[in-house]
Amino acid sequence: MDERAALALLEGELHPAGDDAAVVDGLVVTTDMLHERTDFPSGTTRYTAGWRSVGASLSDVAAMGASATAAVAAYAAPEFREEELLAFVRGARDVCKGVDGEYVGGDLDGHDEFTVATTAIGRTDDPVPRSGARPGDAVCVTGTLGRSAAALELFRRGAREDDPDARERANELFRFEPRIAAGRALAPHATAMMDSSDGLARSLHQLAEASDCGFAVDAADVPIDDAVRSVSESEAEALERATTFGEDFELVATLPEAELEAVREAVDVPLSRVGTVVESDDGITVDDEALADRGYTHGED
Amino acid sequence: MDERAALALLEGELHPAGDDAAVVDGLVVTTDMLHERTDFPSGTTRYTAGWRSVGASLSDVAAMGASATAAVAAYAAPEFREEELLAFVRGARDVCKGVDGEYVGGDLDGHDEFTVATTAIGRTDDPVPRSGARPGDAVCVTGTLGRSAAALELFRRGAREDDPDARERANELFRFEPRIAAGRALAPHATAMMDSSDGLARSLHQLAEASDCGFAVDAADVPIDDAVRSVSESEAEALERATTFGEDFELVATLPEAELEAVREAVDVPLSRVGTVVESDDGITVDDEALADRGYTHGED
Known part of the structure; x- marks a missing residue:
C-alpha cells in the first residue's frame, strides 16, 4: 500500500477524514514527519530544516482557516551537535514568530537518520473544509x-x-x-x-x-x-x-x-x-x- | 552530546524548560518519538505500539495535572500493512478513550524503521511544575x-x-x-x-x-x-x-x-x-x- 491507499483505508477509522488537520473542541491539530533522505536535500541547513518542518504543519493549520497557537517538534538524529540543534530551534522559532504562534520545544531522540516530527495547533470556531466548493466559484x-x-x-x-x-x-x-x-x-x-x-x-x-x-x-x-x-x-x-x-x-x-x-x-x-x-x-x-x-x-x- | 546534555543545552533556548510538557495559552502540549529498535521489543504488537506511544505523551499531560483533549500520531514504516495500521489506530484510540481524550489521527510516512511520533494536548489553568517541592512534603x-x-x-x-x-x-x-x-x-x-x-x-x-x-x-x-x-x-x-x-x-x-x-x-x-x-x-x-x-x-x- 502506498501512503494514499493507507490514508484511504484509515478514513473509516479516523475522525475527521480528509481535511488538512483534525478539529476537536475548537482546536485544530496536525502532525507531519520528515526525513533527511526524502525531505531535506543535501545542503539543507538545520535552520532551514527547523523552519520548514514546523512550517509544513503550520501550513495545514492555515488551510483550515485557523490562527496559529503553538508548535512542537521531535528531533531525531544519529548525534546531537550543539550548533545544529540551536540552528534547528532558531528556525522553528522564527517560522512560528512570523505567524504569531509559539514554538514550545519538543523531544530529542537518537536515530540513524535525521528525522523530524512536528505538530502544530491552531484555533478556529469555523474551520474551512475541503468539501464546500460549488460550480461557479x-x-x-x-x-x-x-x-x-x-x-x-x-x-x-x-x-x-x-x-x-x-x-x-x-x-x-x-x-x-x-x-x-x-x-x-x-x-x-x-x-x-x-x-x-x-x-x-x-x-x-x-x-x-x-x-x-x-x-x-x-x-x-x-x-x-x-x-x-x-x-x-x-x-x-x-x-x-x-x-x-x-x-x-x-x-x-x-x-x-x-x-x-x-x-x-x-x-x-x-x-x-x-x-x-x-x-x-x-x-x-x-x-x-x-x-x-x-x-x-x-x-x- | 547525549539526550540529557542536549536538553540542558536547549533549556536556554526553549520555553518552558524542564517540565513534562509545555504550557501555552491554557493548553498543555507534549511530543515524543519512539523507534522500533529502542522502544518496541520484538513481539510488541502494533495495537500495543499505538497504545503505548500515544500513552507516553498522555502521561506527560497527566504529569502537568491537565485533562486530556486530543492526541495525534505520525506513523512511519517501511510498508503500510492494513492489519498493522488498523491495529495501531485501535490501540491509539483505546488509550485515548480511557482518559476521555480523542485520538484524531495523524500522518503516514515511508521510512526504513518503524517509527512513531506522538503529540498529546491537554488543558489546565493551573499546571503543576517540577519546582515546588518543600522539605517536609x-x-x-x-x-x-x-x-x-x-x-x-x-x-x-x-x-x-x-x-x-x-x-x-x-x-x-x-x-x-x-x-x-x-x-x-x-x-x-x-x-x-x-x-x-x-x-x-x-x-x-x-x-x-x-x-x-x-x-x-x-x-x-x-x-x-x-x-x-x-x-x-x-x-x-x-x-x-x-x-x-x-x-x-x-x-x-x-x-x-x-x-x-x-x-x-x-x-x-x-x-x-x-x-x-x-x-x-x-x-x-x-x-x-x-x-x-x-x-x-x-x-x-
Whole structure:
C-alpha cells in the first residue's frame, strides 16, 4: 500500500477524514514527519530544516482557516551537535514568530537518520473544509508555485558544483511563509480550502473528490515563481513543475466570484484566480486538457 | 552530546524548560518519538505500539495535572500493512478513550524503521511544575513500578523460547493507563509532579534539581509490581529494576503531609508514600544510602 491507499483505508477509522488537520473542541491539530533522505536535500541547513518542518504543519493549520497557537517538534538524529540543534530551534522559532504562534520545544531522540516530527495547533470556531466548493466559484492560489521545485534544482547544483550561492538561494526558497494570515482572511469567504503541499494538480483532485466538482484552470493564470522559470528550459516545463511538484505550501481556495475583490484586498499576499469550479462531469482541465492526478506522494519515495 | 546534555543545552533556548510538557495559552502540549529498535521489543504488537506511544505523551499531560483533549500520531514504516495500521489506530484510540481524550489521527510516512511520533494536548489553568517541592512534603508514587522492566524480560523470553503466553503478558504489561485522572486529583494538592518515564531514581533527581531539595526514600515503601518480582532473582534485584528501569509512566508527586489522606481518597489508583522531601544538603537517599542518578536515557541506546 502506498501512503494514499493507507490514508484511504484509515478514513473509516479516523475522525475527521480528509481535511488538512483534525478539529476537536475548537482546536485544530496536525502532525507531519520528515526525513533527511526524502525531505531535506543535501545542503539543507538545520535552520532551514527547523523552519520548514514546523512550517509544513503550520501550513495545514492555515488551510483550515485557523490562527496559529503553538508548535512542537521531535528531533531525531544519529548525534546531537550543539550548533545544529540551536540552528534547528532558531528556525522553528522564527517560522512560528512570523505567524504569531509559539514554538514550545519538543523531544530529542537518537536515530540513524535525521528525522523530524512536528505538530502544530491552531484555533478556529469555523474551520474551512475541503468539501464546500460549488460550480461557479472562483478557484484561487496564494503566492507563487514552484519555489520548492526550483530549490531542489539549486540544491542539486550546489552539490554538483560545490556552489555555496546556489545552496544559499535554495535554502531561502525552502523557507516559506506559512499562509496563516491569508487563511484567516480567506476563511469567512472560502467554500473549500487546502494547502498545495502535494502540488496544485493533486490539490485540485482532492478538492474535486471532497466537493464532488470539477475545475477549469487557465494555464496563463497559474502563478509560476520566477525561480522555477530560471531553472526550467521552457515555459511548459516551468508550468509542469509549478503544477505537479508540490511542497510549496500555498493555499488553494474556492470562493464565490462576487467576493473575489473583497478577499483580494483582505489577503496580505498576492491571490491569483487560476480558474473556475465546474460540474464534476466536466472533470479537471487546464486549458481544456485533462489534468492528471500527479504530484508528490511520500509513500512512493 | 547525549539526550540529557542536549536538553540542558536547549533549556536556554526553549520555553518552558524542564517540565513534562509545555504550557501555552491554557493548553498543555507534549511530543515524543519512539523507534522500533529502542522502544518496541520484538513481539510488541502494533495495537500495543499505538497504545503505548500515544500513552507516553498522555502521561506527560497527566504529569502537568491537565485533562486530556486530543492526541495525534505520525506513523512511519517501511510498508503500510492494513492489519498493522488498523491495529495501531485501535490501540491509539483505546488509550485515548480511557482518559476521555480523542485520538484524531495523524500522518503516514515511508521510512526504513518503524517509527512513531506522538503529540498529546491537554488543558489546565493551573499546571503543576517540577519546582515546588518543600522539605517536609510527602513524596508519593501512583500505581506500581517495574511493569516495563518485567515486560522487557518477558518479550526476551517470548523470543528466545517462542512462547506466545510470555509475549501476550508482555504486551499487556506494556499497555499502561496514563494517569490523567490521578493527575487531576493530585493537582490541587501537589507542590511538584512529573512522570516516572525515566525511572523513579532519575525522576527524584530531576525534581530535586528543579525544587532545590533532597529526598529520603524508604525502600520498603516503593510499590514494586508483582510482575517484576516474578522475573527477578531477589527482592533487591526487583527493587533495583523498579527504581531505575523506568518507562513505567506513573506519577511522582510531592504534597503537604497533612493533605495525604484526602488525596489518597480522591485518587482513583493506589498512591504509595515512598518518602519525604528533605533539604538539598541531605541529598537523595534510599534507606539512608545515596541513590545514584541512573535510569533510562534514550540517547545512550
